[in-house]
Amino acid sequence: MADENESTPNPEGVARPDPITPGASGAAGGAAAATATPTAPAKPAAPPAQRQSLKKDADTSIPSFPALVYREFIASLVVGVVLTAIALVVQSPLQQLADPSMTPDPSKAPWYFLGLQELLSRVPPITAGVAFPTFVIAGLIAMPYLDRNPSRHPRDRKVGIILFTGFIVFSVAFALIGTFFRGLEWKWYWDGILGR
Amino acid sequence: MAQDTARNRLQSGMKKAAALPIEIGVQLWKSVFRHGLPLTDKIATRTALTNYWLHAHPPRIRKSHMKFSYTFCLGGISFFLFVLLTVTGLFLMFYYVPSVQYAYQNMKDLQYAVSFGIVMRNLHRWGAHAMVITVWLHMCRVFYTGSYKPPREFNWGIGVTLLLMTLLLSFTGYLLPWDQLSLWAVTVGTNMAKYAPLAGPQTRFSMLGSYTVGNATILRFYVAHVLGLPLVAAIAMMVHFWRVRKDGFSGNL
Numbered sequence A: 001m002a003d004e005n006e007s008t009p010n011p012e013g014v015a016r017p018d019p020i021t022p023g024a025s026g027a028a029g030g031a032a033a034a035t036a037t038p039t040a041p042a043k044p045a046a047p048p049a050q051r052q053s054l055k056k057d058a059d060t061s062i063p064s065f066p067a068l069v070y071r072e073f074i075a076s077l078v079v080g081v082v083l084t085a086i087a088l089v090v091q092s093p094l095q096q097l098a099d100p101s102m103t104p105d106p107s108k109a110p111w112y113f114l115g116l117q118e119l120l121s122r123v124p125p126i127t128a129g130v131a132f133p134t135f136v137i138a139g140l141i142a143m144p145y146l147d148r149n150p151s152r153h154p155r156d157r158k159v160g161i162i163l164f165t166g167f168i169v170f171s172v173a174f175a176l177i178g179t180f181f182r183g184l185e186w187k188w189y190w191d192g193i194l195g196r
Numbered sequence B: 001m002a003q004d005t006a007r008n009r010l011q012s013g014m015k016k017a018a019a020l021p022i023e024i025g026v027q028l029w030k031s032v033f034r035h036g037l038p039l040t041d042k043i044a045t046r047t048a049l050t051n052y053w054l055h056a057h058p059p060r061i062r063k064s065h066m067k068f069s070y071t072f073c074l075g076g077i078s079f080f081l082f083v084l085l086t087v088t089g090l091f092l093m094f095y096y097v098p099s100v101q102y103a104y105q106n107m108k109d110l111q112y113a114v115s116f117g118i119v120m121r122n123l124h125r126w127g128a129h130a131m132v133i134t135v136w137l138h139m140c141r142v143f144y145t146g147s148y149k150p151p152r153e154f155n156w157g158i159g160v161t162l163l164l165m166t167l168l169l170s171f172t173g174y175l176l177p178w179d180q181l182s183l184w185a186v187t188v189g190t191n192m193a194k195y196a197p198l199a200g201p202q203t204r205f206s207m208l209g210s211y212t213v214g215n216a217t218i219l220r221f222y223v224a225h226v227l228g229l230p231l232v233a234a235i236a237m238m239v240h241f242w243r244v245r246k247d248g249f250s251g252n253l
Helices: A002-007 A029-035 A046-054 A064-089 A111-120 A123-146 A158-182 A190-192 B001-035 B041-049 B074-095 B103-111 B116-142 B151-176 B181-196 B201-208 B215-247
Strands: A062-065 B059-061
Touching: A046 B215, A062 A064, A062 B041, A064 B041, A064 B074, A064 B116, A111 A158, A111 B041, A111 B181, A123 B151, B001 B181, B001 B215, B059 B074, B074 B116, B074 B215, B103 B116, B103 B201, B116 B151, B151 B215, B181 B201, B201 B215
Parallel strands: none
Antiparallel strands: A062 B059
8 A cells, every 4th residue: 555655647737735834844743644544554574674664754645535425425415414403493583574674672783793792882983983894894804924932832932822712802702792692772682680 | 020120120219219318428427528428537637637627636646645634635625615705796796886975775685685695795894804814813823734835935925925815805995884883893994004104194095995995996996896906816826826836735744
């Protein structure tokens, strides 16, 4: 099998993907591959020199067909089945006919914009409605160019990870507040219960 | 002797007949995949390399890149959801007229009169919500694995565009049922555009086609939802996948 790997034609120059980052296929990748593939060490007949090279490059490549294609198929199947099951049981909301003369209280945006709407209730509209979304989109696109740290490993990227996680937590928290905790006139739901 | 020959002929003929379905099966496989069954490494690689549908895949992949806990299949699932939404969306288009007069009634028809109409609508709606979530999670995964770093900076930008397209597709679709939920969610959403500097009200007017959410808005959102945005998203996806293929899978932290 290994010999066949070596003799496989390589017309696109990518048939055997090399490690993208130097040193990336080090101990961690090799160990992971060894645990993931029990067939890898089953080559006792290989001469010592070849065994050496196999050990060095335990993260061997396999044909993407059918292994990867099969995995994509399974993933699609699982998602398709789960989603169909949900679609059979949970009904989509359909309220009464749209009536421009009857404003519901509270009027809420779709859930993925409720973080923005929550922000809108706290800061001036130009900040929440325009400046913040523009900043987020431009910031996300510019991020790979501003991040000058070449390392991909989490332990070298503490600042980046803290900043991004902060952004994620902030957006999710605001969306959750907007979705679940805001009632009449965009006040806290419990304000009504507490009689405020 | 003559009898023996006849029997031999019969036997070999029956053997050939019995082998025929297998032969045709193999021929069928070969005609589709251009190579035999992927029983050896070499044939499997060539099959991936010379197949139109598989050419988005690398012919070979490192075992470590196949780790589920690295990608969680989030990009692939997002794409699958896009395809699913296209298919269910096409079905819904047969029964939907984008106008104040008919839209809501069409929803009721889908619910009560059209065979499997409500299932298709549910699939479309929950699939759309799921896609917003998987695209968002895919972005998080790419960030935490540092996969946006060179040479993939540009593809990260394409990805951000695709997230934006997903949100806009979902938002434009939100209006189409024309119930109270649609009308006021879109009213609140588009109200934010009012605050844009210089041309705020004009921006909102061009989004709605009017000063309030109405017939013109339904038509605009419908066209954007079924044609404009999917087209932009599909083109962005082609570039996105092509770059994934050319830049290689990141893998191996």
